[in-house]
Every structure is written in structure tokens, then in C-alpha cells.
Amino acid sequence: MAADTWIIVAGQPGVKNLIEIARGLTGQVRALVVGTEDVADTIAAAGVDEVVWVRPDPDIPLEAYATTVQSVVQDNPGVLIGGRNPAERVLFGAAVATLGAPVFTGVSSVAADGDDVVVKHAAFGGITEQTVVISGPVGLVVDGGGLPEPGIAVAIEEIAAEAMNDVRVVGRSESTDEHADLASAARVIGVGRGLKKEEDLALIEELAQALKAEIGCTRPLAEGLDWLGRDRYIGISGAHIAPKLYLAVGVSGQLQHIDGVRGADLIVSINSDPRAPMTAEADYSLIGDLYKLVPALTSALSGR
Ligand SMILES: Cc1cc2nc3c(=O)[nH]c(=O)nc-3n(C[C@H](O)[C@H](O)[C@H](O)COP(=O)(O)OP(=O)(O)OC[C@H]3O[C@@H](n4cnc5c(N)ncnc54)[C@H](O)[C@@H]3O)c2cc1C
The missing domain is CATH 3.40.50.620 (HUPs)
Known part of the structure; x- marks a missing residue:
């Protein structure tokens, strides 16, 4: 049976x-x-x-x-x-x-x-x-x-709920990080090490607002650089997503990352390197500097 x-x-x-x-x-x-x-x-x-x-x-x-x-x-x-x-x-x-x-x-x-x-x-x-x-x-x-x-x-x-002995919560503090909901998001921007500084995440946040997208990332940004929470990294050991649009920004597109985005309907990549694996994986690629392309996209989407 x-x-x-x-x-x-x-x-x-x-x-x-x-x-x-x-x-x-x-x-x-x-x-x-x-x-x-x-x-x-x-x-x-x-x-x-x-x-x-x-x-x-x-x-x-x-x-x-x-x-x-x-x-x-x-x-x-x-x-x-x-x-x-x-x-x-x-x-x-x-x-x-x-x-x-x-x-x-x-x-x-x-x-x-x-x-x-x-x-x-x-x-x-x-x-x-x-x-x-x-x-x-x-x-x-x-x-x-x-x-x-x-x-x-x-x-x-x-x-009956039987807990292990001697474990009690003695304090709680609320996290200020917003919880990521990548799994059910219709649009996800994945940011990678093409971004030079943590402060530059502001550029991605503005684009995410204009695009009504959740922000995800590659593993190094969440584990190592610690710029974003671990619930935001996408890939074989992170989240598997299936949005309508996945926009990869400064992401090289290694297999371990790509494994998490195969469910996306449409993949767009912004990368300065035309030979990056992400370019081959994407349905559309914008080859160029993300520091120019991201603000330009944000302006276009916001009608500025
Ligand atoms: C066992 C194992 C499990 C792993 N699991 C995961 C996982 O689940 N998820 C994951 O993401 N990774 C995972 N990794 C890591 C993975 O192999 C890659 O190292 C990682 O995905 C690379 O991250 P990245 O694309 O941000 O960085 P990089 O590979 O350094 O790529 C940065 C990209 O940015 C581009 N760039 C640079 N400057 C600019 C600019 N100004 N404008 C536009 N583009 C620019 C570059 O051309 C490059 O393509 C795993 C590795 C191992 C060994």
C-alpha cells in the first residue's frame, strides 16, 4: 500500500x-x-x-x-x-x-x-x-x-505537546529586516557582485519600487558580504523562484544560481560582460554598466 x-x-x-x-x-x-x-x-x-x-x-x-x-x-x-x-x-x-x-x-x-x-x-x-x-x-x-x-x-x-527539557525563551527582539517573499513574487530583481558597495543597494531598491519587484541576490551578497538577509539569496542552496520576470543585475549566472531561477517565465540580464553565463541564460540581455542602466530603467519606469 x-x-x-x-x-x-x-x-x-x-x-x-x-x-x-x-x-x-x-x-x-x-x-x-x-x-x-x-x-x-x-x-x-x-x-x-x-x-x-x-x-x-x-x-x-x-x-x-x-x-x-x-x-x-x-x-x-x-x-x-x-x-x-x-x-x-x-x-x-x-x-x-x-x-x-x-x-x-x-x-x-x-x-x-x-x-x-x-x-x-x-x-x-x-x-x-x-x-x-x-x-x-x-x-x-x-x-x-x-x-x-x-x-x-x-x-x-x-x-499533547512535550518539549525537550530546560529550553525557555528569556528575551525577544524584533528584526528590523523586512521578510522576503520571493517564492510568491511576480517580479524579482536578483542583484550580484557587480554591485560595488552596500550603499549602492539604494539604486536597486529604487528600481524595485518602480518595477513593484522583490529584491533577491546571489549567495555571496547574503553569505559573506551580508548585505542582504539569507532568505533573499536564490539558487541551489537558497530560494527557488518562479516569477513572471527575473531581472539579474550584475550576476554572472553560475550554475548554482541559475538552478534557482529556472522557473521564471522571462529572464532579463544586465551585465557588462557579454560572455557572462547569465547572458546566455537570459531571454533578453542589456550589456553595459549597471550604474548607468539601472538608473535609466528606473527613470523610464517611473516616467521621469
Ligand atoms: C556548493 C555551492 C553552492 C552554491 N550555492 C549558491 C546559490 O544557491 N546561489 C548563488 O547565487 N550562488 C551559489 N554559489 C556560489 C556561485 O558558485 C557563484 O560564486 C555566485 O553565484 C556568484 O555570484 P555573483 O554572480 O554575484 O558574483 P560574480 O560571479 O563575481 O559575478 C559578478 C558579475 O557582475 C558583472 N559586473 C561587474 N561589474 C558590473 C557593472 N558595473 N555592471 C554590470 N555588470 C557588472 C560581472 O561581469 C560578473 O558577471 C554556490 C557555490 C557552491 C560551491
């Missing part, structure tokens, strides 16, 4: 992609929610067959409920799907470790073949796509994909 699929939800309900992938498999779609009642209610109306809810103590970090998550999936092993948020990754990791299941990231497609699961995923740093067939439990890490469409709600089964 085909195994059921568990979706691990931690703290936030932006798991549309996870549910869509699970629905493409055979068997029941079960959501294991560690979060507030609002999150559980949203997931219950999101097209799943069953919701198991762990109501966390607000003064205990969600990650501390790993043992509860482990005991739930242990009773019904199958396919586990988790998102990329920090708490989701911890709870998902605990669950797959319990089952001794292999984990795949960079997943581009998942299908059922009888009782087996066939997964296509990026391998060797994105240089190749590999197809694997798994006969037992398996873990898949995918982008959340934003809020699911509301539908008819299923019942929620609340279970």
Missing part, C-alpha cells in the same frame, strides 16, 4: 508548494503542525487530509518539540516534506533522522511509481540532475511557496 505523506509545518503556514507536491503522490496527506491555532486552522483548510496539531508554549522555542514530532512520524512513516525556515528544518531533520530516511534537496519533481517514490533533484552542486527511486521513507526539502488557497477545512487532532 502506498505510504502517506507528512508535511512538517513550524510556526507559519506558507507551505503551498509542500501541499502541492504531497497531493501529487498517492496516499493520505497529513500535516504535522507545531504552531498557533491560527496556523493549524489555515493548514486544515489548505487541501490536506488530516492535521495533527502540537500547541507550543509561547515561551518554548518550536525546535524543542522535536521529540513530539519524532514520535508522531514514527507511528506512520512515509514521505516527509519540509520547508526551509529554521524551525521547519530542525523539526524535519529530527523526523527524518528518526526514520533513518534519505534526504533530498534541490528537488525539481516528485512522482509516485506504485509504492515507490521517484525524485528528480540537483546533484554535484547543480551541475547535473539526478533521478532516484526510493522504496522506503524519504525526506524532501522544498521551498514553502507562500500561503495555500483556503478550501474546506478538515478536523484538527490536537496532541
Whole structure:
């Protein structure tokens, strides 16, 4: 009999992609929610067959409920799907470790073949796509994909929430960074190391405002330079996006980055180097200095 699929939800309900992938498999779609009642209610109306809810103590970090998550999936092993948020990754990791299941990231497609699961995923740093067939439990890490469409709600089964000992929140400070919503954005500007200084991000912000676009980036800008948050970098180890328009500015277009933008309908590149791989990947390329082209585009779009 085909195994059921568990979706691990931690703290936030932006798991549309996870549910869509699970629905493409055979068997029941079960959501294991560690979060507030609002999150559980949203997931219950999101097209799943069953919701198991762990109501966390607000003064205990969600990650501390790993043992509860482990005991739930242990009773019904199958396919586990988790998102990329920090708490989701911890709870998902605990669950797959319990089952001794292999984990795949960079997943581009998942299908059922009888009782087996066939997964296509990026391998060797994105240089190749590999197809694997798994006969037992398996873990898949995918982008959340934003809020699911509301539908008819299923019942929620609340279970006892048992947290690990001795972990309590003793302070909180709000981040001033705006949270990036790259997965559901219709237009994304991806900025790369062609930008010379952090202050020059102002140019990209003005263009993003004129274009009504979200700002994403290459990995070096988020990890290393730390000019933008880690939730903004796109690629094999970052976000996978599928906007109508992806505008790459000063991005060379290495395979690891391109892997995250293949879902875009239209790719436009601004790069001073006509031989940059991004130029070959793009549907349209503007060859030239971004310090001239970006302000010119902003002016044109703003009617200045
Ligand atoms: C295991 C692994 C995983 C990785 N995962 C990711 C990932 O998920 N996402 C990711 O992005 N990277 C990832 N990388 C890094 C990746 O290999 C590249 O190093 C990175 O994407 C390059 O970033 P960049 O395009 O910003 O910089 P660069 O490669 O330095 O490119 C800068 C570009 O800007 C252009 N430029 C310079 N000045 C101007 C100007 N004035 N006007 C216009 N254009 C200009 C240059 O011609 C160049 O093409 C990973 C690497 C490894 C090894």
C-alpha cells in the first residue's frame, strides 16, 4: 500500500508548494503542525487530509518539540516534506533522522511509481540532475511557496505537546529586516557582485519600487558580504523562484544560481560582460554598466 505523506509545518503556514507536491503522490496527506491555532486552522483548510496539531508554549522555542514530532512520524512513516525556515528544518531533520530516511534537496519533481517514490533533484552542486527511486521513507526539502488557497477545512487532532527539557525563551527582539517573499513574487530583481558597495543597494531598491519587484541576490551578497538577509539569496542552496520576470543585475549566472531561477517565465540580464553565463541564460540581455542602466530603467519606469 502506498505510504502517506507528512508535511512538517513550524510556526507559519506558507507551505503551498509542500501541499502541492504531497497531493501529487498517492496516499493520505497529513500535516504535522507545531504552531498557533491560527496556523493549524489555515493548514486544515489548505487541501490536506488530516492535521495533527502540537500547541507550543509561547515561551518554548518550536525546535524543542522535536521529540513530539519524532514520535508522531514514527507511528506512520512515509514521505516527509519540509520547508526551509529554521524551525521547519530542525523539526524535519529530527523526523527524518528518526526514520533513518534519505534526504533530498534541490528537488525539481516528485512522482509516485506504485509504492515507490521517484525524485528528480540537483546533484554535484547543480551541475547535473539526478533521478532516484526510493522504496522506503524519504525526506524532501522544498521551498514553502507562500500561503495555500483556503478550501474546506478538515478536523484538527490536537496532541499533547512535550518539549525537550530546560529550553525557555528569556528575551525577544524584533528584526528590523523586512521578510522576503520571493517564492510568491511576480517580479524579482536578483542583484550580484557587480554591485560595488552596500550603499549602492539604494539604486536597486529604487528600481524595485518602480518595477513593484522583490529584491533577491546571489549567495555571496547574503553569505559573506551580508548585505542582504539569507532568505533573499536564490539558487541551489537558497530560494527557488518562479516569477513572471527575473531581472539579474550584475550576476554572472553560475550554475548554482541559475538552478534557482529556472522557473521564471522571462529572464532579463544586465551585465557588462557579454560572455557572462547569465547572458546566455537570459531571454533578453542589456550589456553595459549597471550604474548607468539601472538608473535609466528606473527613470523610464517611473516616467521621469
Ligand atoms: C556548493 C555551492 C553552492 C552554491 N550555492 C549558491 C546559490 O544557491 N546561489 C548563488 O547565487 N550562488 C551559489 N554559489 C556560489 C556561485 O558558485 C557563484 O560564486 C555566485 O553565484 C556568484 O555570484 P555573483 O554572480 O554575484 O558574483 P560574480 O560571479 O563575481 O559575478 C559578478 C558579475 O557582475 C558583472 N559586473 C561587474 N561589474 C558590473 C557593472 N558595473 N555592471 C554590470 N555588470 C557588472 C560581472 O561581469 C560578473 O558577471 C554556490 C557555490 C557552491 C560551491
